[in-house]
Each structure stands twice: as C-alpha cells, then as structure tokens.
Amino acid sequence: MSRGLSRIQNKEAITLVALLSALTLAFWISGTTSALLGLLCLLVCVLIGLGYKTLQSVLDRPKEPELLQLLIDLAADKKLASTFQAQAQSLLRISEQQDPLFRRLAESKLRTLSEDFRILGESTIDFCSTESWRVVYEELLKTPGLQTYRSVSYIQSPDYWQDGPGRMSTELNLELHDKQAISIERIAVIADNLWRPEELLPDDSITSWLGEQHAHGIYIKLLRESTLSEQDQDLRMLDMGIYGQKAVGELLADPASNTIRYTLYFAFEKIQLAEAKWQRLKAYGESFRSLLDRQH
Amino acid sequence: MSRDLLYLDTARLGLLSERTRSAANALNRLNSDTGCSLYFSDFLRYGSDALPSSFDEERSRLSTWQGVKHLKGKLKDLAGANKKSEVLLASRSAVLMRFALRILCRFCRKILTTDLSWPSYEKIVVQERRHAKCDLSKASIREEVLSGSLDKNAVVHRLTEHYISQGCDGIFLPVVDNRGIVLPVREIVAAIRRRAEIRFVVLDGAQALNHVPLNLAAGYCDILISGCHKWVRSSTPLGVAFFGMPGSVDLIQSSARRWMSSGEVDDPLLAFTEELESDSQNAYGETVSTTPLILANSAVSEALISPKHPATERTILDSISALAVESGWLESPVSASLRGLIQLLRREKYCLHTIHPASLKRIFLDKGVALTAYPDGYIRISLPSEQYFEHHRQWLKSAFLAV
Numbered sequence: 001m002s003r004g005l006s007r008i009q010n011k012e013a014i015t016l017v018a019l020l021s022a023l024t025l026a027f028w029i030s031g032t033t034s035a036l037l038g039l040l041c042l043l044v045c046v047l048i049g050l051g052y053k054t055l056q057s058v059l060d061r062p063k064e065p066e067l068l069q070l071l072i073d074l075a076a077d078k079k080l081a082s083t084f085q086a087q088a089q090s091l092l093r094i095s096e097q098q099d100p101l102f103r104r105l106a107e108s109k110l111r112t113l114s115e116d117f118r119i120l121g122e123s124t125i126d127f128c129s130t131e132s133w134r135v136v137y138e139e140l141l142k143t144p145g146l147q148t149y150r151s152v153s154y155i156q157s158p159d160y161w162q163d164g165p166g167r168m169s170t171e172l173n174l175e176l177h178d179k180q181a182i183s184i185e186r187i188a189v190i191a192d193n194l195w196r197p198e199e200l201l202p203d204d205s206i207t208s209w210l211g212e213q214h215a216h217g218i219y220i221k222l223l224r225e226s227t228l229s230e231q232d233q234d235l236r237m238l239d240m241g242i243y244g245q246k247a248v249g250e251l252l253a254d255p256a257s258n259t260i261r262y263t264l265y266f267a268f269e270k271i272q273l274a275e276a277k278w279q280r281l282k283a284y285g286e287s288f289r290s291l292l293d294r295q296h
Numbered sequence: 297m298s299r300d301l302l303y304l305d306t307a308r309l310g311l312l313s314e315r316t317r318s319a320a321n322a323l324n325r326l327n328s329d330t331g332c333s334l335y336f337s338d339f340l341r342y343g344s345d346a347l348p349s350s351f352d353e354e355r356s357r358l359s360t361w362q363g364v365k366h367l368k369g370k371l372k373d374l375a376g377a378n379k380k381s382e383v384l385l386a387s388r389s390a391v392l393m394r395f396a397l398r399i400l401c402r403f404c405r406k407i408l409t410t411d412l413s414w415p416s417y418e419k420i421v422v423q424e425r426r427h428a429k430c431d432l433s434k435a436s437i438r439e440e441v442l443s444g445s446l447d448k449n450a451v452v453h454r455l456t457e458h459y460i461s462q463g464c465d466g467i468f469l470p471v472v473d474n475r476g477i478v479l480p481v482r483e484i485v486a487a488i489r490r491r492a493e494i495r496f497v498v499l500d501g502a503q504a505l506n507h508v509p510l511n512l513a514a515g516y517c518d519i520l521i522s523g524c525h526k527w528v529r530s531s532t533p534l535g536v537a538f539f540g541m542p543g544s545v546d547l548i549q550s551s552a553r554r555w556m557s558s559g560e561v562d563d564p565l566l567a568f569t570e571e572l573e574s575d576s577q578n579a580y581g582e583t584v585s586t587t588p589l590i591l592a593n594s595a596v597s598e599a600l601i602s603p604k605h606p607a608t609e610r611t612i613l614d615s616i617s618a619l620a621v622e623s624g625w626l627e628s629p630v631s632a633s634l635r636g637l638i639q640l641l642r643r644e645k646y647c648l649h650t651i652h653p654a655s656l657k658r659i660f661l662d663k664g665v666a667l668t669a670y671p672d673g674y675i676r677i678s679l680p681s682e683q684y685f686e687h688h689r690q691w692l693k694s695a696f697l698a699v
Contacts, residue, residue: 147429148429177402178554180402180427180428180429183402183405183428183429183430211546214546214547215546215547215549215550215551216547216550216551216554217399217402217403217547217551219403219404219495287493287495287543288543289495289543289544289547290493290543291543292542292543292544292546293515293541293542293543295542
C-alpha cells in the first residue's frame with residue numbers, strides 16, 4: 001500500500017519538475033530574463049525539495065537490508081525457500097484483490113496463520129483433539145541416537161492407556177526398552193480416587209499397567225496427586241515425555257483420558273524446563289519396586 | 297583328598313567328598329546301563345524312588361536326588377534364603393551373571409562397583425552397561441584392604457560415601473573376592489538404604505556359598521549368583537542364581553522367560569531344569585549333561601548334614617599362617633573383620649615379583665601342596681572342610697622353606 005502511494009507521489013513530482021523545466025525553456029526562448037530567473041529559482045527549489053524527500057525516504061527504510069538478509073538466509077534452505085516463495089506469491093495475489101470483504105476475511109485468516117507460524121517458529125507443534133500424535137510419538141521413540149525417554153503420566157482414569165492406541169504405545173515402550181534401543185523411566189502422578197490413602201498400591205488396572213512395565217525393567221515412581229505441595233501446583237495434571245535432549249511432549253487429556261491436545265516442543269529451553277519439572281516430581285515419588293517390597 | 301597331595305585350593309575347585317564321589321560312580325553306572333531311556337528321565341524328574349528295583353544299589357547311593365525342586369530347596373537352605381524365594385540353575389555361572397547384570401544395567405542409571413570384581417564379570421558388566429547406556433562408578437579399595445588400611449567399618453563408610461557422592465542407583469559387588477576379602481555387603485546395602493535409594497543389587501557369590509554365612513532371607517540383594525564347584529565341593533560347575541525380593545522377583549522371572557524364549561539367555565541346562573520343574577517337555581531340546589545337577593545335589597545334601605565350622609577352620613588357617621611366618625613368610629595384613637577362609641601369604645626375604653605364578657605353584661606342588669599363586673608373589677591357601685593340617689605339617693613346612 002505505502003509503496004503504491006509513494007509510487008504515485010513520485011510520478012506527480014516528476015510531472016511537476018517536467019512542467020517547470022518546459023516553462024523555463026519557453027521563457028528562455030521568449031527572452032524575458034526576470035521571469036526566467038524566477039522560474040529557474042522555483043525549479044531549483046523544487047529539485048532541492050525532491051532531493052530532500054528522496055533522501056528522507058531512503059533513510060526511512062532501514063528494514064529493507066534486514067529483509068534482504070532474511071531472504072538470503074532463507075534461500076539457503078531450499079525446501080523452506082520454495083515454501084516461502086509460494087506464500088509470497090499468494091500474498092501478492094491477495095494484495096491485488098481490492099474487494100473489502102475479501103480483504104477483511106483474508107486478513108483475519110492471515111492473522112491465524114501468522115500465529116501458527118509464530119508457534120512453529122518457536123519449534124512447537126500442536127495436535128488438537130486427535131490421537132494422531134501417537135504416530136509422531138512412535139517416530140520420536142524410534143529416532144536413531146535417542147538414548148532415554150522419561151515419561152510423566154497423569155492418571156485420572158482407570159482406563160489410562162488402556163484403549164487400542166494406548167496399548168500400542170505401551171507395547172512400543174516395552175519393546176524398545178527390551179531391545180535396549182532406549183532406556184525408559186516413568187513417574188506416574190495418580191489421582192487420589194485411584195489410589196486411596198489406606199491402599200499401598202493404586203487401583204488394580206493401574207497397578208497391572210505399571211507392573212507390566214516394571215517386569216520389563218522400566219523404572220517407575222509413583223505419587224498421589226494430593227501430595228504435591230502448594231508451590232508445586234504447576235506439576236498437577238502434568239502428562240509429558242522427555243525424549244532425550246531432542247524434544248518434550250505435553251499431553252492434555254479429558255477425565256476419560258481422551259486427548260484434548262498434544263504439544264511437542266523442540267526448543268532446548270523447553271527441554272531444560274521439563275527436566276527441572278521431572279527432578280521436582282522425582283523428589284515426591286516412591287519407586288514401584290519399593291512399594292512391592294513393602295507389600296509382602 | 298589324594299594320598300600324596302595336600303589340597304589347599306578350594307577357592308579354585310572344591311574336592312569331591314566321599315559320598316559325592318560314590319553318587320558320581322552310581323550315576324555313571326546308571327547312565328551306562330539305561331542311557332537316555334525313560335528310566336533315566338523318570339529318575340531325573342521324580343527322583344531316585346522312580347528307579348526300578350533292579351537298580352537298588354544306584355537307588356541307594358543316589359537316594360538324596362528327589363528332583364530339581366528338591367535340589368533348589370536344599371540350595372535355598374544352604375544360602376539361608378526364604379522358602380518362597382526362587383532359584384535358577386545353569387551349566388555356567390557366567391550365563392546367569394550376564395543375565396543378572398543385564399537386568400541391573402537396564403534398570404539402573406549408575407552402578408557402584410569396586411576393583412574387587414572378578415575380571416570376567418567386570419568385562420560382562422562393562423559390555424552390558426554399554427548396551428544399556430548406563431554408567432559405572434568404580435570404587436578402588438583393593439590395595440588399601442590388602443595393606444590393612446581399611447577395616448569392615450571403613451569399607452562400609454567408603455562405599456556408602458562413594459555411592460552417594462557419585463549419584464549411583466545400582467550395586468554390583470562380590471561377597472568374597474578371589475583373594476578372600478569378605479565384603480560386608482549386608483551392612484553396605486543397609487547403610488546406603490538409610491541415605492539413598494537402591495534400585496537393584498547384584499552380588500557375585502562365587503566364593504561365598506558354603507564359605508561365609510549368606511542369610512539371604514535378610515533381603516539385602518535382588519539376585520546373587522554363585523556356583524557349586526568351589527566351596528560346595530560338587531567339583532563339576534553348576535551355576536546358581538538366588539532371587540526373591542518381592543520388589544524384583546517378577547522383574548527377574550519375567551526377564552528370564554522372555555530372554556530364554558528369545559535366545560538372549562541361552563543355556564541348555566537352565567532350559568532343561570525349568571522344563572523338569574514345570575513338568576513340561578521340549579521334544580526338540582538340546583542334549584544336556586545332567587551330571588552337575590546330581591553331583592551338586594549330593595554335595596549340597598552333605599553340606600547341609602555336616603555344616604561348616606568357620607571358627608575351627610579359621611584356627612587351622614591361622615596355624616598354617618603361623619607355620620608360614622615361622623618359615624619366613626608374611627601374612628597379608630587384611631583386617632580380620634574382612635577375612636574369610638582364604639589366606640594370602642607372601643615370602644618375606646625374596647622378591648617374588650620375578651617368579652612366574654606357574655613356577656611358584658610348581659614349587660609347592662613338588663612338595664605335595666596344591667594352592668594358587670599370583671603374579672605379585674602372593675600365594676592363596678583355602679581350606680577344604682576336612683582337617684588335614686596335623687598330618688601334613690611337615691609337607692607344608694618344607695614347601696614354605698623351599699621358596
């Protein structure tokens with residue numbers, strides 16, 4: 001927009017300079033010296049004004065080299081460069097469309113897309129209301145070079161990971177730990193209604209799920225949700241996985257353990273934060289094996 | 297005991313007792329008469345009573361054999377283990393040790409070891425920890441123990457501090473090392489447990505079973521691997537794994553099942569004894585020598601009937617040491633609180649570093665004494681149950697003086 005406006009203003013200025021130059025030439029030919037001098041002064045003033053304006057516009061555009069640098073940097077990543085090119089072309093086509101309703105709708109959509117871009121730019125990926133995150137989860141666990149997987153399970157239903165996709169994920173955990181592909185540890189934060197204070201172990205289905213993993217050599221710690229102190233309330237409802245130094249996944253589920261949102265963070269700071277949370281939770285937990293020892 | 301040999305090398309291989317030798321002879325005869333017939337299968341599965349009356353003599357000599365379950369029961373008694381605990385038997389202790397260390401390395405992040413580990417087992421733990429991506433933290437105590445600078449309490453303190461400061465969560469220790477240092481494992485585990493969590497404990501009991509009191513029922517380790525060919529004196533190797541802590545019994549059993557089925561743990565005797573006990577049969581199973589089972593059964597039965605008298609044996613060992621000292625030898629100054637029935641001795645006047653262990657062994661053998669020699673000039677004497685000393689005093693004295 002502003003560039004178009006500036007283009008129009010430049011045209012007018014050139015027309016004005018051309019008109020003044022033509023008048024000066026006419027007066028010079030007709031021979032009126034005083035009028036010629038006056039016009040020459042006017043022409044010089046207009047030229048100075050135009051020069052000043054041009055200088056100002058150059059000074060007013062400091063971002064252009066930054067943008068240029070950004071384009072050069074982006075060009076190094078061929079896949080992203082072609083995506084960017086396609087998007088830029090679409091934006092250009094949007095800019096050519098002047099219908100106000102379209103522009104309003106497009107701008108709203110673009111704002112949403114910009115937000116998605118911002119999130120992606122923070123190395124974060126969201127999966128909403130779908131179990132499709134388990135495909136990525138599987139891919140992550142099978143990543144060559146991944147050595148450890150630390151998982152925090154927030155269990156508020158006896159059906160936790162008991163459905164088809166959940167069972168498959170459990171099987172994958174067992175298989176990978178068994179093959180020594182990765183070393184898995186788990187902390188289970190259990191809702192109080194599933195682990196009553198008078199009981200040594202949680203609800204049968206949970207104990208059986210944890211026992212199966214323990215029998216495969218996965219080290220497990222347990223804690224009741226209510227044992228978390230006031231200062232550690234941010235650890236409540238935390239369901240996450242730390243995939244070595246590669247990524248952190250956070251799961252938000254409804255009380256029936258259906259996925260509401262699964263967010264995957266690849267930023268190192270997020271991994272560090274998750275590790276700090278892991279250490280705090282670890283301090284609360286008691287190992288599953290020591291509970292079994294106490295059972296007898 | 298041979299007529300012309302004073303055998304002081306039980307820590308390497310225990311001699312067969314008369315009763316076990318008689319059982320071995322009967323077994324050989326039974327084997328040669330019945331081959332792999334149903335008679336022999338029934339005998340293995342159900343015990344000597346299953347033999348027909350035509351095998352009366354064998355039945356009598358092999359009367360202690362009542363099947364694998366009974367053998368396991370006797371082994372538990374010998375190790376002071378809980379009746380409900382479990383036992384695995386294998387033809388090689390190393391197979392069971394690899395199995396135990398594999399669990400340890402998968403379940404823990406950092407394992408405490410010492411420089412007292414048997415080198416072959418140390419190799420295994422290094423291999424397993426590499427696969428499982430866990431760390432090892434080795435505490436060096438050997439030289440200080442051998443020089444007498446550390447006693448029992450100091451060892452407990454040193455290893456506890458090491459465990460805590462290094463952030464360990466698993467333990468692999470020998471109960472008795474090959475030079476006879478008895479680690480106070482029970483006290484070490486208890487001291488650590490008071491201050492930190494222990495995820496899993498593996499003990500090497502190769503020199504411990506029927507040598508020092510194990511009292512496994514006290515629940516200080518998750519799995520202890522031992523064998524019957526040293527202090528139990530079955531002469532033929534038979535690996536034994538004891539386990540039964542409620543918190544780890546499922547983990548161990550389930551791992552054994554999975555890894556045996558996948559071939560990760562491969563020992564024909566282990567597979568066969570599990571079949572015998574569960575009354576199942578694998579028609580395509582590997583042919584396996586059952587002699588170690590029968591000999592171990594006989595030796596364990598005898599060990600239970602005639603228990604050891606450590607105080608008496610220690611007295612004999614001390615008198616042998618006194619004789620050695622009189623002959624110009626030095627006793628290893630290991631603290632009495634860390635000693636078992638193995639004694640290390642070293643010649644006082646001569647530098648024995650230059651004598652090859654085989655030559656040193658030969659000098660003693662020429663004088664009628666069998667023992668173990670080490671490259672640094674030490675000799676190791678370890679006693680069988682019987683008291684030979686008074687009859688062989690002159691042999692020993694001339695052997696000590698001959699070096």
